[in-house]
Amino acid sequence: MAEQLVKIKKKQWYPILAPKLFNNTILGETIVADPQSMIGKTLSNSLMNLANDVKRQNVNIHFKVISVEDNKAMTAVVGYELINSSVKRLVRRNSEKIDLSFSCETADNVFLRIKPVVVTRSSVKGTVAARLRRNIVKFVTEFVKKHSYEQLLTDMITYKLQSEMRSVMNKIYPLKVCEIRRLVIEERDRKHVQEAAVPEAKEEIKEEAKAEAQEEEAEAQEAKAEAQ
DSSP states (O other): OOOOOOOOOOOEEEEEEOOGGGTTOEEEEEEESSGGGGTTOEEEEEHHHHHTOGGGTTEEEEEEEEEEETTEEEEEEEEEEEOHHHHHTTOOTTOOEEEOOEEEEOTTOOEEEEEEEEEESSOOOHHHHHHHHHHHHHHHHHHHHTSOHHHHHHHHHTTHHHHHHHHHHTTTSOEEEEEEEEEEEOOOOHHHHHHHHHHHHHHHHHHHHHHHHHHHHHHHHHHHHHHO
16 A cells, blocks of 8 residues: 655744724734634734823733635734723722623624723712613613724724713713723624623612612611601
8 A cells, every 4th residue: 555645734924913993903923734723713912002002001902813814814803801900900998889791782783791890989879879880881782882893992992982981970970980891792692682681670770779778778767866
């Protein structure tokens, strides 16, 4: 039997490019034998490097390789993440940190999990915190629904979304921090997103009712103490 020779492909270096949103900046290089094997690979980069802005060093952008063109790996943005330590440094005594997590959908039908975070300038009562939570969910959901995924990313990177959200929420209570802590794409259909939103909405109602009951009880006790 003739000896069969197995041809071994030689590994080569291939560049990985950011999407058009970041001017196809080179994110890095990887060495592989088959360039198609790069599809699905994920990597992260600091927004400071991508936007050439040192003030954005607290944000990481997550990418995923979606295709290979002309021996170059092309990527799409699949996530936005605020470094946890940057928020922790801004939380001080007598302030309130409000973390939220909910699903929403862009104008071009991209399903997202968004996690906003706000820090108030001083401690707040339960009803005020519940009102902030409810209005943040409403504002962000409506904002996302009006924009395509790419435009939403642009508005987050340029801080338009965060600024508008802060302007609206400051009318309820002064904020020290108003950020999007995390954004990721969800591989879910519309039905699942709607079903997931139901328990979250119920939980918001429960929290608000509980806060109102606690506040009413505190006021009653205060009135009783004054009467005595």
